[in-house]
Amino acid sequence: MREEVNLRSQRKNEHVQHALNQKPQNVISDFDKVHFVHHSMPAVNLDEVDLSTAIGDMKFDVPLYINAMTGGSSWTKSINEKFGKVAEATGIPMAVGSMHAAVRHPELSGSYSIVREVNPEGLVFANVGADVSLEGAKKAVDMIRADGLQIHLNVAQELIMPEGDRDFKSWQSNIKSVLNGVDVPVIVKEVGFGMSRETLQLLKAAGVKYVDVSGRGGTNFAEIENARRSAQDMDYLSDWGMSTVQSLMESKGFQKDMTILASGGVKTPLDAMKSLALGGSAVGMSHTLLKYVEDNEVEATIEFVEQFFNQMKKIAVMVNAKTIEELRTSPIVFSPDIVSWMEQRNIQSP
Numbered sequence: 001m002r003e004e005v006n007l008r009s010q011r012k013n014e015h016v017q018h019a020l021n022q023k024p025q026n027v028i029s030d031f032d033k034v035h036f037v038h039h040s041m042p043a044v045n046l047d048e049v050d051l052s053t054a055i056g057d058m059k060f061d062v063p064l065y066i067n068a069m070t071g072g073s074s075w076t077k078s079i080n081e082k083f084g085k086v087a088e089a090t091g092i093p094m095a096v097g098s099m100h101a102a103v104r105h106p107e108l109s110g111s112y113s114i115v116r117e118v119n120p121e122g123l124v125f126a127n128v129g130a131d132v133s134l135e136g137a138k139k140a141v142d143m144i145r146a147d148g149l150q151i152h153l154n155v156a157q158e159l160i161m162p163e164g165d166r167d168f169k170s171w172q173s174n175i176k177s178v179l180n181g182v183d184v185p186v187i188v189k190e191v192g193f194g195m196s197r198e199t200l201q202l203l204k205a206a207g208v209k210y211v212d213v214s215g216r217g218g219t220n221f222a223e224i225e226n227a228r229r230s231a232q233d234m235d236y237l238s239d240w241g242m243s244t245v246q247s248l249m250e251s252k253g254f255q256k257d258m259t260i261l262a263s264g265g266v267k268t269p270l271d272a273m274k275s276l277a278l279g280g281s282a283v284g285m286s287h288t289l290l291k292y293v294e295d296n297e298v299e300a301t302i303e304f305v306e307q308f309f310n311q312m313k314k315i316a317v318m319v320n321a322k323t324i325e326e327l328r329t330s331p332i333v334f335s336p337d338i339v340s341w342m343e344q345r346n347i348q349s350p
């Protein structure tokens with residue numbers, strides 16, 4: 001028992017350490033292949049820009065969130081505490097990392113519930129894997145009095161991880177049972193490999209309303225898990241998955257019926273604005289904020305988030321958009337390989 005607790009805490013620490021060491025991926029990201037069209041005479045002043053958004057009944061003014069990362073060890077408890085303070089000061093939602101360990105070993109629960117202690121009124125999301133039971137999901141939600149529950153889909157990560165899961169067929173029925181059994185909104189998310197139209201279709205059929213496509217371009221769990229393998233022989237999968245831009249294009253046909261959230265490789269306010277323009281209702285960041293908070297501590301990270309948001313609003317002015325809705329009607333030009341992806345996947349240009 002103790003051995004399993006130690007193993008899980010150690011694995012989480014390794015993930016965080018590898019993620020912190022990870023260099024920004026491809027010098028040219030897919031966000032650089034999406035171009036806004038500059039507007040020289042905007043009919044909107046900076047202080048009129050309103051990028052407020054909602055995930056179901058959860059409304060928030062700054063369309064950003066701290067995506068799932070940490071908890072389960074003393075180091076990652078301290079990171080959760082810092083993120084909790086950043087979320088509280090900036091009003092953005094935050095998710096904790098996978099709570100699987102604490103569901104089975106309640107002595108670890110403090111490393112997650114710290115986010116509630118420091119941010120009693122904020123929007124906080126619990127996080128579990130799709131192998132979770134309904135009972136486990138309920139425990140995770142209760143543990144941090146969560147406003148929402150993220151269920152992560154991480155098949156690529158599990159398969160590359162030597163000690164990872166090998167059975168996935170129960171995921172669909174688990175998701176359905178959690179959807180029907182918990183009384184908070186359920187957000188199904190990837191962990192950096194993106195989501196296809198086919199996956200979204202299955203989620204929609206299961207009744208899922210909130211999806212975070214979390215695409216390739218930032219944290220790369222194929223590389224992280226490969227680095228943790230003693231054989232290190234699955235390096236060739238480092239490009240596996242779809243970028244956040246490709247995933248958002250895949251989600252086009254679902255954006256009316258589902259709330260699509262964008263994460264994966266968001267580094268700048270411009271990346272975030274492009275994510276919103278392509279249909280994301282809010283933008284999640286993990287690596288960018290993890291690196292920032294570990295290098296600069298809480299006050300500077302609060303300032304970073306505030307500046308990030310201010311700059312998003314400036315970009316809104318330059319494309320003549322007052323709201324996220326208007327941003328979605330802004331003209332966009334795609335570089336050829338994104339056009340080719342859309343053509344081959346039969347996705348209409350927006």
Ligand SMILES: Cc1cc2nc3c(=O)[nH]c(=O)nc-3n(C[C@H](O)[C@H](O)[C@H](O)COP(=O)(O)O)c2cc1C
Binds near residue numbers: 016098218264285
């Ligand atoms: C250190 C670290 C740990 C993570 N742990 C989890 C997790 O426990 N559950 C989860 O759903 N996603 C987890 N993720 C994935 C992120 O939530 C996100 O989907 C992914 O990192 C892509 O975003 P990014 O490029 O901004 O980092 C983790 C990411 C990082 C960097």
